[in-house]
Every structure is written in structure tokens, then in C-alpha cells.
Amino acid sequence: MFESAIKIEKLTKIYDGGFKALNAIDLVIPKGSFFGLLGPNGAGKTTTIGILTGLVNLTSGTATAMGKNVVREFREARLLMGLSPQELNFDVFFTIRQVLILQAGYYGLNKKRATERTDLILQQFGLTEKAHNTARELSGGMKRRVQIAKALVHDPPIIILDEPTAGVDIELRHMLWNYLRELNREGKTILLTTHYIEEAEALCDKVAIIDQGKIVTEGSPQELISKLGTGSIEIKLHDIPSELNIEPWEFSRIDNVIHIPTSNPEKDMPKIINILTKLNLGIEEVKICKSSLEDVFLELTGRSILEDTMESKNV
Amino acid sequence: MFSNGFFVLVKRELLRFMRLWKQTVMPGLISSGLYILVFGHALGARIGEIKDISYMNYIIPGLVMMSVINHAYQNSSSSLMQAKFLKFLDDLLITPLSGLEISMAYIIGATCRGLINGIMVILLSMLLTNFSIDNILLTCLYLITVSWAFGAMGVIVGIYAKTWDHIGMFTTFVFMPLSMLGGVFWSIEMLPEFWQTVSMFNPLYWMINGLRYATLGVGDTSQEISLIISILFAITFTAIASIMFSRGYRIKS
Numbered sequence: 297m298f299e300s301a302i303k304i305e306k307l308t309k310i311y312d313g314g315f316k317a318l319n320a321i322d323l324v325i326p327k328g329s330f331f332g333l334l335g336p337n338g339a340g341k342t343t344t345i346g347i348l349t350g351l352v353n354l355t356s357g358t359a360t361a362m363g364k365n366v367v368r369e370f371r372e373a374r375l376l377m378g379l380s381p382q383e384l385n386f387d388v389f390f391t392i393r394q395v396l397i398l399q400a401g402y403y404g405l406n407k408k409r410a411t412e413r414t415d416l417i418l419q420q421f422g423l424t425e426k427a428h429n430t431a432r433e434l435s436g437g438m439k440r441r442v443q444i445a446k447a448l449v450h451d452p453p454i455i456i457l458d459e460p461t462a463g464v465d466i467e468l469r470h471m472l473w474n475y476l477r478e479l480n481r482e483g484k485t486i487l488l489t490t491h492y493i494e495e496a497e498a499l500c501d502k503v504a505i506i507d508q509g510k511i512v513t514e515g516s517p518q519e520l521i522s523k524l525g526t527g528s529i530e531i532k533l534h535d536i537p538s539e540l541n542i543e544p545w546e547f548s549r550i551d552n553v554i555h556i557p558t559s560n561p562e563k564d565m566p567k568i569i570n571i572l573t574k575l576n577l578g579i580e581e582v583k584i585c586k587s588s589l590e591d592v593f594l595e596l597t598g599r600s601i602l603e604d605t606m607e608s609k610n611v
Numbered sequence: 612m613f614s615n616g617f618f619v620l621v622k623r624e625l626l627r628f629m630r631l632w633k634q635t636v637m638p639g640l641i642s643s644g645l646y647i648l649v650f651g652h653a654l655g656a657r658i659g660e661i662k663d664i665s666y667m668n669y670i671i672p673g674l675v676m677m678s679v680i681n682h683a684y685q686n687s688s689s690s691l692m693q694a695k696f697l698k699f700l701d702d703l704l705i706t707p708l709s710g711l712e713i714s715m716a717y718i719i720g721a722t723c724r725g726l727i728n729g730i731m732v733i734l735l736s737m738l739l740t741n742f743s744i745d746n747i748l749l750t751c752l753y754l755i756t757v758s759w760a761f762g763a764m765g766v767i768v769g770i771y772a773k774t775w776d777h778i779g780m781f782t783t784f785v786f787m788p789l790s791m792l793g794g795v796f797w798s799i800e801m802l803p804e805f806w807q808t809v810s811m812f813n814p815l816y817w818m819i820n821g822l823r824y825a826t827l828g829v830g831d832t833s834q835e836i837s838l839i840i841s842i843l844f845a846i847t848f849t850a851i852a853s854i855m856f857s858r859g860y861r862i863k864s
Contacts, residue, residue: 349705371707384697401619402706
């Protein structure tokens with residue numbers, strides 16, 4: 297049995313023209329994990345996924361899915377993966393039911409099994425009523441559901457979702473989140489790329505942050521936030537003495553509010569309140585500002601993960 | 612060598628053009644019917660016979676071949692271009708299907724459309740004229756190999772093309788001149804010596820005359836060389852198309 301669902305070693309991609317999209321990255325995605333690959337547009341997320349699924353030719357390095365080399369053993373490797381690309385794409389000559397049956401067929405499912413899987417997926421995604429419509433006749437949200445359904449129809453153990461909730465409404469986003477959690481509980485390995493921080497924090501048990509073709513850090517969201525996050529506690533006091541000392545913490549003050557940066561605000565808050573109480577300072581309000589993966593990204597790269605979302609092209 | 616997925620893709624290609632029969636079968640039939648009426652009936656009487664065959668019957672193999680070539684090429688090139696343009700080609704590239712399987716499925720789809728169009732034009736010709744087939748097996752062999760060759764050519768152009776104009780340009784600037792200069796409407800012996808020599812380098816000339824021999828029992832060319840050229844083109848274009856697909860030329864980054 298392989299411990300890793302996906303293993304990437306020294307993976308490099310240099311596009312025609314010399315742009316280095318991936319710079320010898322190493323990555324292990326454990327079997328059964330919900331793994332988030334985070335980074336701004338152009339960081340190398342889609343290139344990584346493209347190499348795994350056969351849409352992009354690698355320059356050097358290796359990538360395996362459940363131990364199967366994605367280049368040399370591409371047939372076996374691709375059977376193990378299902379991809380939902382970021383950009384919506386549909387075979388407009390057929391109804392969505394036919395599209396799903398065909399897609400399952402390309403993966404070798406016989407007609408009976410392909411039909412069963414298709415009808416089940418259509419039901420799970422609330423698409424049964426639209427089964428005989430073409431993709432052109434569907435709303436944006438419905439199209440996104442079909443896009444994800446295509447990745448699942450052959451029942452792969454590894455599901456790769458490239459920005460699956462880009463442009464969908466909150467209701468559908470939460471419906472998809474619940475569905476993906478359920479799939480993960482059933483044992484599917486999920487690789488998710490996103491630049492929605494809250495999505496990664498809500499779903500992923502492990503994340504890797506990629507920037508400019510390099511993995512800059514990886515770990516569980518909580519580990520990264522604790523290690524690299526910059527949370528804070530804000531306390532509004534009735535009165536602040538001119539020589540206030542709450543060592544070992546440092547603070548800044550604005551009017552009657554002291555701002556205390558800390559990587560672990562929940563743990564530090566009782567201790568700080570204890571000090572302030574002993575000093576007989578009247579506490580009026582306490583606010584915890586929790587750190588997020590966005591702060592982790594900012595700390596590591598000096599840039600916001602969403603900084604260039606609007607202007608950069610995904611590679 | 613060929614997986615179950617390959618046969619599903621072949622089925623998809625067949626279903627696609629059969630659903631669009633008004634666009635994929637009818638136009639060839641109508642244009643060939645018009646050629647027979649205009650060229651055959653209107654001009655045929657003035658031209659008389661070529662090699663003891665009525666002019667109308669003489670041009671039918673050429674019309675059949677034009678229809679076969681055009682539809683086989685159009686099928687694979689446009690199907691592939693649509694898949695590229697609407698990006699659902701990615702849905703195929705991520706599957707376990709090999710480049711050879713994907714290209715072969717497109718070629719088989721194109722071959723079937725070319726074959727159907729060729730047979731329809733032959734049937735129409737039989738209905739409108741006294742055209743009959745001398746050697747059915749050889750006729751089928753020509754229809755299949757030429758459909759296959761230009762279906763494979765369509766895959767190559769479909770992969771190469773970045774816009775729909777590229778697909779159309781090939782028809783306008785390559786197929787049309789080669790068809791017209793390939794002896795659809797005349798025998799090579801009716802041309803000046805220079806053009807007779809030029810025609811020898813036109814593969815369509817060999818293919819059209821091969822089919823003319825198979826259907827009418829007369830032709831300008833060596834029957835064996837015509838067949839060998841048709842088969843060689845089919846094999847060469849198939850190999851190029853498969854290599855392009857396997858390497859991801861212009862379809863993978």
C-alpha cells in the first residue's frame with residue numbers, strides 16, 4: 297500500500313519562451329487527505345495539476361499517483377484521478393447526461409456502469425431535472441456542478457479540483473463544501489487549488505503554499521497559522537497609565553486601546569487579562585484578531601494572495 | 612492496443628456528425644447533384660465522350676472523390692477545432708486514452724462520414740444517370756483509403772489550426788485547386804503537356820483516376836500506383852496525426 301496519493305519530486309516546468317512556472321518542487325499528498333494548494337494566480341498551481349493529469353508536458357522531475365508514474369504509466373495514473381478544471385468546458389453536442397456517460401466511457405466503464413454512475417451523480421448534484429439539457433441551457437452554477445460531476449463520474453480515488461468554487465454563489469459554495477467533505481470522509485483524496493483562504497481553512501487538513509513556482513511552506517492550516525501567523529489582541533481600557541508594562545508582550549496604543557501582536561491570541565489572552573486585572577485597570581472590551589492563512593502567505597512572501605488575482609493569467 | 616474508451620470516442624464521433632446530418636450529409640449530396648445536372652447534362656452533350664464513356668459518367672468518380680475528401684477532412688478538422696475552441700478537448704486529454712487512440716477515433720469518424728457521403732453521391736448518380744460500378748470491392752477500398760487519408764489530414768490541420776480561418780484556408784488554397792487540377796472534369800490527355808506533367812505530382816489526380824478505374828474501368832493512371840499512393844497517404848497522415856497527438860503538439864503546454 298502507498299502512503300501517498302500523489303508524490304511529486306523535483307518537478308520543473310519551463311514553458312516555451314523560457315518562463316519557469318515550476319522550479320523543482322517536491323510535494324507529498326497523503327492518501328485520504330484533503331489537501332489545499334494555495335497561491336496567487338501565476339504561482340504554478342494549475343501547471344502542477346496540468347502535469348499530474350496530462351494537460352501539461354513536464355520539463356523534468358517526476359510525479360506519481362498511487363505509485364503510478366503520470367508519464368510512463370499514464371493510463372493507470374489517469375484512471376486514479378478525476379479533474380475539474382477551473383475553466384468551464386462542455387461538449388455542446390450532447391445533453392449533460394450523455395456527456396457524463398461518454399466521459400465515464402472514456403475511462404473504460406461499460407455502458408451499464410457508466411449510466412448508473414451518471415444517474416447517481418446527477419441525483420447527488422441536483423441535476424436530474426436538467427439531465428436532458430445541453431450545457432448551454434444551464435445557469436453558471438449548474439455548469440459548475442456538471443464540471444465537478446465530470447471529475448467524479450468514473451469514481452476515482454483522487455479528485456483534483458482547480459478553483460472549484462470560483463464565481464459560484466455562497467449557497468452553492470457551501471453545498472459543494474459539504475459534498476466534498478463527505479467524499480473525503482468516504483476515503484477520497486482531494487487536491488484543491490484555491491485562492492479563497494476561507495475555503496482552504498474550512499476544508500483542508502493540510503495545505504501547501506506555492507509562490508513563483510516554489511513551495512514556500514506546507515503543513516496543517518493550524519500549524520502554519522501558529523508558526524507564522526500574526527494574530528493580535530485588542531483591549532480597550534478605562535484608563536491607560538503612561539508606563540504600562542505587560543512583559544513579555546509588547547504593545548502599541550491608540551487612545552484607550554492597546555494592540556498586542558501574538559501568534560496565539562487565544563492562549564495568551566487570559567494571561568494578559570490577569571496582568572491587567574492585577575494592575576487594577578478597568579477592562580471595557582476585549583477583541584481577538586485571529587491570524588489566517590492569508591497572514592501566513594503575507595508573512596512568507598510579502599504579498600497578498602489575492603493581490604494579482606484580477607490581472608494575472610493562471611499558468 | 613485499443614481500450615474500451617477508444618470505442619466510446621469513436622461512437623461519440625459518429626453520433627456527432629449523424630446528429631448534424633443536415634450539415635454533414637445533405638450539402639455534399641446537393642452540390643454533387645448540381646454538378647451532375649449542370650456539368651453533366653448542360654455541358655456533357657457538347658463535350659461528347661471521353662474514352663468511350665459519356666462525359667456525365669466520366670465526371671462522377673471525380674465528384675464522388677471531391678465529396679469524400681471534403682467531408683472526411685471537414686469532419687475531423689472541425690470536430691477537433693470545436694473541441695479545442697470550447698476546451699472540451701481537455702476532457703479527453705486527461706483520460707487514459709493514448710494519443711494514437713484519440714487520433715484514430717477522430718480519423719475513423721471522418722472516414723465514416725467520407726464513406727457515407729461517397730456512397731450517397733454514387734447512389735444519387737445511379738438515380739440521375741445510367742452510372743454503374745465496375746468493381747465494387749475496389750471502389751470501396753478507394754473510398755475508405757482516401758477518406759482515411761483526408762480524415763487524418765483533417766486531424767493534422769485541426770491540431771495545427773489556431774482559428775477557423777486556418778481550417779477554411781486549407782480547403783480553399785489546397786483541396787480546391789488540387790481537386791480541380793486533379794482531373795475531376797477532364798482527362799489528363801485533354802491538357803497541354805506541361806499541365807500533364809504537373810498533374811503527375813498531384814496526389815488527388817491519382818486518387819480520382821483510381822476510383823474512375825474502379826467504377827468505370829477506365830483511367831489515365833496506373834491502377835496499382837494509384838492504390839499504393841492512396842494507401843501511403845493514409846498511413847503517412849495517420850502516423851503524423853498520432854505523433855502530434857501523442858506529443859501534445861499545440862494541444863498541450
